[in-house]
Amino acid sequence: MHTRINIRSDNSEQKEILIALLADAGFDGFEEQPGSLSAFIEADAYDEGVLNDILGGFELTFHKENIPERNWNAEWEKDFVPVTVNQFCAVRAGFHPPVPDVKHDIIVTPRMSFGTGHHATTWLVLSGMEPIDFQGKTVLDYGTGTGVLAILAEKLGATRTLAIDNDKWSIENAADNFSENECTGIELVESSEIETTEQFDVILANINRNVLLARMQELAQHLKKDGVLLMSGLLAGDQEIISEKANSCKLTVKSAREREGWIVLEVIHS
Structure with a gap:
């Protein structure tokens, strides 16, 4: 089981800094949405004191919830879209059709x-x-x-x-x-x-x-x-x-x- 922390922030630079700090603290997945950032960590590794220390300097609020792994996978699959790197390569899920006009086609199952x-x-x-x-x-x-x-x-x-x-x-x-x-x-x-x-x-x-x-x-x-x-x-x-x-x-x-x-x-x- 993972714990998801949703942090309210509409500042893209602030989100980038938070991702770096939270990754150092053991968070292993991130989703950016308009006005917020979601960060994920294994439930048994979650330490609210560490999180408060990180967020304290930004004066940000957060909401916490536990996410079963099967729900995480479904969430990734629902929102996962192919990514292209110029005409060099494309990264897509198996349920997407091949991306045209790229040299290298990569299939990645969207998980954690x-x-x-x-x-x-x-x-x-x-x-x-x-x-x-x-x-x-x-x-x-x-x-x-x-x-x-x-x-x-x-x-x-x-x-x-x-x-x-x-x-x-x-x-x-x-x-x-x-x-x-x-x-x-x-x-x-x-x-x-x-x-x-x-x-x-x-x-x-x-x-x-x-x-x-x-x-x-x-x-x-x-x-x-x-x-x-x-x-x-x-x-x-x-x-x-x-x-x-x-x-x-x-x-x-x-x-x-x-x-x-x-x-x-x-x-x-x-």
Whole structure:
């Protein structure tokens, strides 16, 4: 069972900041509506004191309710619409017809896991993957969520992808999506650690600022010398601190792109 918090706010910038803060506090799903933001967290992980601390500085009110998982899935399916990233790729549910005039068609079952392309960070990483050469490459998808990035990596020619997530629901969702997209080269692991000594040609990490800061050295160690690391789950204001941490790990930010106040960073070895 999940707990849903509905916060009244009509300020889009404020919503973006709240999503980042709530994600750091363990909330794992978000829905933006006109005049409000809904955030979801596993019921046994909900801490009202932490929520009050976050909202206190904004003087915002909220409404709380418990949502059975089956109702959550129905809610996602009812409102889920396909997402297109230019003519590069489309992310749709299985009950939608294929999106015309895109190079790569991805089917994702809309559940609680993060990563359907609707959020700016997922869209940015999908877009950032287009100029990267995946042909014959190895990939680490760190925090796979729905598995959408791993699926696209395989469609782009990656021969092996290690997809990691520490959330059981995400693992189940990703496994279904890998099967739906007929992926054969993805290894799915439930873990918060990178439990291998392998180095990868490409690392995809769409998580959040705190995890990226804590795991930067580990990600650097698993990136091949001429590899590429795409990082997102970051607000534009996070770029400076992330860049400084990357530099301390002998990584360099090659480029940054922004969408709706969120950014994706392309990082290489210094």
